[in-house]
Amino acid sequence: MxxxxxxxxxxxxxxxxxxxxxxxxxxxxxxxxxxxxxxxxTVFSVINFILMGETLPMKMSKSRGKTxxxxxxxxxxxxxxxxxxxxxxxxxxxxxxxxxxxxIFMIQILILGDHVLKIIWPKRQQRI
Amino acid sequence: MNIEVQxxxxxxxxxxxxxxxxxxxxxAAIGEGYTAAxxxxxxxxxxxxxxxxxxxxxxxxxxxESASIFALVVAILLLFMKVPFPTLLKAAAIxxxxxxxxxxxxxxxxxxxxxxxxxxxxxxRQPATASRLxxxxxxxxxxxxxxxxxxxxxxxxxxxxxxxxxxxxxxxxAYLGAGLSMGLAAIGSGFGGGLAAGASCEGISRNPGTAAxxxxxxxxxxxxxxxxxxxxxxxxxxxxxxxxxxxxxxxxAMALLSAGICMGFGGxxxxxxxxxxAGGAVQWVARNVEHAGDLMRxxxxxxxxSQSTAIYAMVxxxxxxxxx
Numbered sequence: 001m002x003x004x005x006x007x008x009x010x011x012x013x014x015x016x017x018x019x020x021x022x023x024x025x026x027x028x029x030x031x032x033x034x035x036x037x038x039x040x041x042t043v044f045s046v047i048n049f050i051l052m053g054e055t056l057p058m059k060m061s062k063s064r065g066k067t068x069x070x071x072x073x074x075x076x077x078x079x080x081x082x083x084x085x086x087x088x089x090x091x092x093x094x095x096x097x098x099x100x101x102x103x104i105f106m107i108q109i110l111i112l113g114d115h116v117l118k119i120i121w122p123k124r125q126q127r128i
Numbered sequence: 129m130n131i132e133v134q135x136x137x138x139x140x141x142x143x144x145x146x147x148x149x150x151x152x153x154x155x156a157a158i159g160e161g162y163t164a165a166x167x168x169x170x171x172x173x174x175x176x177x178x179x180x181x182x183x184x185x186x187x188x189x190x191x192x193e194s195a196s197i198f199a200l201v202v203a204i205l206l207l208f209m210k211v212p213f214p215t216l217l218k219a220a221a222i223x224x225x226x227x228x229x230x231x232x233x234x235x236x237x238x239x240x241x242x243x244x245x246x247x248x249x250x251x252x253r254q255p256a257t258a259s260r261l262x263x264x265x266x267x268x269x270x271x272x273x274x275x276x277x278x279x280x281x282x283x284x285x286x287x288x289x290x291x292x293x294x295x296x297x298x299x300x301x302a303y304l305g306a307g308l309s310m311g312l313a314a315i316g317s318g319f320g321g322g323l324a325a326g327a328s329c330e331g332i333s334r335n336p337g338t339a340a341x342x343x344x345x346x347x348x349x350x351x352x353x354x355x356x357x358x359x360x361x362x363x364x365x366x367x368x369x370x371x372x373x374x375x376x377x378x379x380x381a382m383a384l385l386s387a388g389i390c391m392g393f394g395g396x397x398x399x400x401x402x403x404x405x406a407g408g409a410v411q412w413v414a415r416n417v418e419h420a421g422d423l424m425r426x427x428x429x430x431x432x433x434s435q436s437t438a439i440y441a442m443v444x445x446x447x448x449x450x451x452x
Binding site for chain 1: 153157179180182183185186187189190191193194196197200201204205208259262263266267270
């Protein structure tokens, strides 16, 4: 499952780097709740993406009945996990809710952004 | 029985949250399941590249999941929102928000599963086109999410805009109608967009040389398929922002609710139909790229005719809002 690991590593590390940079910019600009909310949302987006990839091979190596329950549990668990940053941001004023919402879409934004960049600058991507 | 307004607003928020996440989970789960089913087929055809197929499945499912994450966001906001000045009108708006998001995520969730599924099968067929297929899949999936984004925008507006001094009768029905109009109309467009995107992935895997034409026609087809959800959005905006004179007559409220129901249900068929027309065109452009112009013309004429029923629905909705 090396290609899955590589994909996870690529997008997870990019998401965390982007979150830290954007979060730091917000914090240095005096918008601490925005920065903290964004980093919080991104952390959970990355955890969700890693869990998604890690549970894929596990689903394949079980019997049909077990796979069904395992998949159901994995989905419920991942959705419950994605609710955590939102609830934390709503309950605690140190985290901005809107920034946390943007954060939980960080992986999706990066996946789409990566491929849009490939269309815009195909030659540059090939050289890299 | 005397129920406090605060309690009614809380009940509306809980029911709205339940509807948003409950219905919102349907589409993404079906879309992801369909992707996994086709990924199995792809792996059994070409087990040597199972890693690449898994990778495409993972990325495709991550994007397909967006619609249900929109629903999750709206559901959590509804469950924990604080309403400083609770009114019965606010309760109707909150319920409308849940309905808009719940229904609105169904089509996009199912639709985004199609390009991911076809991309997995396409990679098994033509491993050399993996990168091009993944890009096309992601563009198609992203466009499929547009109706769900419209629904989320309407839901957030219903939740957070202060509609001020609007009269309870008949405006409560307008807010519920706004949610229904947007949520239901988004189903067809999301699903239809997925049909076009799925066909384009299949087409590229069959004839990679036609990728540019296929992607262009897919985008045009998907854009036209979104029209039904744009009509739904338009009717929602009118229902939210038009001020209605106070009226105790039930018929006035029912006319506004029916306007939302009419546009909502009326938008489902045209969205799917337009997606089928776009899917057919894209599929055959890949096989016969020399006639791409003719195929696109036929697609657009077919979509325009299929769109007419959505226009009828919008006209009836506007009559219900402005005339009745």
